[in-house]
Amino acid sequence: MTSRKPTRYHDAIASLRTRTSPSSASVRRVRARLDRQLVPATDLLETLPSPSLFALTRIRARLMGDRRTAPRLGWLIPAGGLAFAAAAFALVVSNGPGPAPTDPEQSGNSTASPRCDLSTDHTLSVGTPDECLPTTAAGWLTRARALEDRGVADSQVLAAADAGVALGADDAVRSELEVTRMGALLRSGRAIDALAAAEAALPGAGPDRAEELHRAAARLALAAGDCTRALPHLTALVAPTPDETAHADRCQ
Amino acid sequence: MSDESELLVRQAQRETPGALERLCDVWLPVVLGWTTRLGGPRIDPEDAAHDVFLVVFRRIGDVERAEAFKSWLFGVTRRVIAAHRRRAWLRRWLPGTIPDVATPAPDPGRRAEQSEVAEQVWTALEALPEHHREVLILCDLEERADSEVADLLRVPKGTVKSRLRRARLALREKMGDLFDGNGIEEDLEAVEGAG
Numbered sequence: 542m543t544s545r546k547p548t549r550y551h552d553a554i555a556s557l558r559t560r561t562s563p564s565s566a567s568v569r570r571v572r573a574r575l576d577r578q579l580v581p582a583t584d585l586l587e588t589l590p591s592p593s594l595f596a597l598t599r600i601r602a603r604l605m606g607d608r609r610t611a612p613r614l615g616w617l618i619p620a621g622g623l624a625f626a627a628a629a630f631a632l633v634v635s636n637g638p639g640p641a642p643t644d645p646e647q648s649g650n651s652t653a654s655p656r657c658d659l660s661t662d663h664t665l666s667v668g669t670p671d672e673c674l675p676t677t678a679a680g681w682l683t684r685a686r687a688l689e690d691r692g693v694a695d696s697q698v699l700a701a702a703d704a705g706v707a708l709g710a711d712d713a714v715r716s717e718l719e720v721t722r723m724g725a726l727l728r729s730g731r732a733i734d735a736l737a738a739a740e741a742a743l744p745g746a747g748p749d750r751a752e753e754l755h756r757a758a759a760r761l762a763l764a765a766g767d768c769t770r771a772l773p774h775l776t777a778l779v780a781p782t783p784d785e786t787a788h789a790d791r792c793q
Numbered sequence: 794m795s796d797e798s799e800l801l802v803r804q805a806q807r808e809t810p811g812a813l814e815r816l817c818d819v820w821l822p823v824v825l826g827w828t829t830r831l832g833g834p835r836i837d838p839e840d841a842a843h844d845v846f847l848v849v850f851r852r853i854g855d856v857e858r859a860e861a862f863k864s865w866l867f868g869v870t871r872r873v874i875a876a877h878r879r880r881a882w883l884r885r886w887l888p889g890t891i892p893d894v895a896t897p898a899p900d901p902g903r904r905a906e907q908s909e910v911a912e913q914v915w916t917a918l919e920a921l922p923e924h925h926r927e928v929l930i931l932c933d934l935e936e937r938a939d940s941e942v943a944d945l946l947r948v949p950k951g952t953v954k955s956r957l958r959r960a961r962l963a964l965r966e967k968m969g970d971l972f973d974g975n976g977i978e979e980d981l982e983a984v985e986g987a988g
Contacts, residue, residue: 550961553914553971554933560911561934563825563838571825571839575817575846692872692879728879 679714681705685721699725712745720750723757736761736770752779759785768792795819802859813853817846820866827870828877830930833919836877844873867945871927910971917967925960932957 685701702722706715719742726735739758746754755774762771768791775781775789798819804812821842828841848869856865918926931942932953939957943950 550965553910553968556908556911557830557914557918558934560908560915561826561829563822563829567839568822568825571842571846572817572821574839574843575821575850576814689876689880692876724880 678705678708678710678718681708682710682714682718682721685718685725689721689724695725695729699729713747716742716745716750720746720754732761733765736765748779751777756785759788763788798862799859802853802856802862805853806856806859813850816849816853820849821846824866824870826935827867828874830934831870831927832874832877834915835919836874836880841870841873841877844877845870848873864944864947868947913971914964914968917964920967921960921963924956925963928953928956929960929964933961 681701681704685698685705688701689698699722702718702725705718706722709715710718719738723735723738723742726732726738736758739754739761742754743751743758755777759771759774759778762768762774768788772789772792775785775792778785781789798816801812801816801819805816824845825838825842828836828845829838832838832841845866849866852869856862918929921929927946928942931937931945932939937945939950939953943953946953948956
């Protein structure tokens with residue numbers, strides 16, 4: 542450590558206060574990213590289909606926006622299909638016959654939490670909270686990641702990822718579901734289960750992801766004292782570190 | 794919380810055009826401060842602040858009392874930071890998966906010595922338990938009143954005071970060499986007297 546003048550408490554705190562004060566440039570960067578999420582409801586209404594399409598009582602929610610977090614407003618649209626939801630706002634414009642509203646004040650607004658899946662129609666009522674659960678493995682993957690981002694219990698993240706795996710998926714989606722499972726399992730202290738998830742994620746993983754997974758699996762196996770299980774992962778590494786090479790030599 | 798913020802929360806809940814944008818203008822700098830200080834050097838505070846507002850956009854309707862928006866927002870920020878810190882932990886397991894997050898660019902005019910002290914205090918803060926770190930950051934770094942911090946953390950004011958005292962002592966312990974022989978006891982007493 543370099544020598545420096547001792548500091549009084551309030552000086553040290555003031556120094557950190559200055560160091561960690563957000564700059565105006567930083568605020569602007571985040572604001573610019575958020576602006577892309579802030580789609581005025583009036584703009585959305587302009588994109589609504591013609592009023593005649595709303596003369597149905599059983600309708601489905603279509604959710605718009607970022608697949609990862611689905612934060613944008615969506616609206617109810619007959620036969621529109623449910624794209625996904627971890628949870629999203631649905632702008633309920635009508636649940637019965639009649640013209641579509643022309644401004645946001647005339648429309649209901651609800652959080653879509655539904656049990657509306659693609660197999661059955663589901664009516665969302667104006668102003669009634671509801672939740673949309675995913676119906677595809679990719680949807681469950683998105684939900685699991687959104688739950689993870691929201692900081693919910695790892696058991697819930699795991700349950701979402703498990704639901705996606707149970708549905709079956711193509712290799713890439715299944716691989717990412719296993720990666721999500723691995724993270725939740727690691728955080729839950731279930732290292733051996735995490736190792737199994739890492740290995741299950743390998744088929745279907747792209748080259749970069751595979752490198753990460755082999756590295757994680759090797760570390761987990763080594764941490765469990767299982768050289769035999771670590772070895773194939775260590776030898777599969779395209780760019781092993783000196784430590785990993787040494788472990789591979791030791792495990793041979 | 795200001796009347797303007799309360800009004801904006803109510804307007805945002807009614808989807809008044811522009812209300813969310815204005816709420817974002819008012820609270821983004823505050824949230825960015827929280828994500829920087831509470832998130833510590835290993836997370837990207839901009840990413841975390843962005844994620845906090847995604848939750849705000851999605852969940853603003855959940856705020857039951859507009860005047861409680863600040864403590865609700867702080868709760869959201871805490872949860873988002875916790876998720877980002879967990880991911881930072883995962884990054885240590887999986888080197889190379891995600892580029893290490895750069896800490897905010899230093900102000901060119903800042904003196905090197907101050908910066909070094911700040912880094913050391915930050916490192917020491919990171920080593921404190923979360924409940925100590927939070928109260929110390931809110932009370933001492935952000936200079937918020939005990940009552941306001943009690944609202945944010947949703948704990949009694951007495952708990953804030955006792956946590957703050959323990960947090961300061963713990964920080965002193967961690968930073969002993971930095972403070973040695975420079976009146977830390979008196980300094981702490983003065984700070985506590987003022988608080």
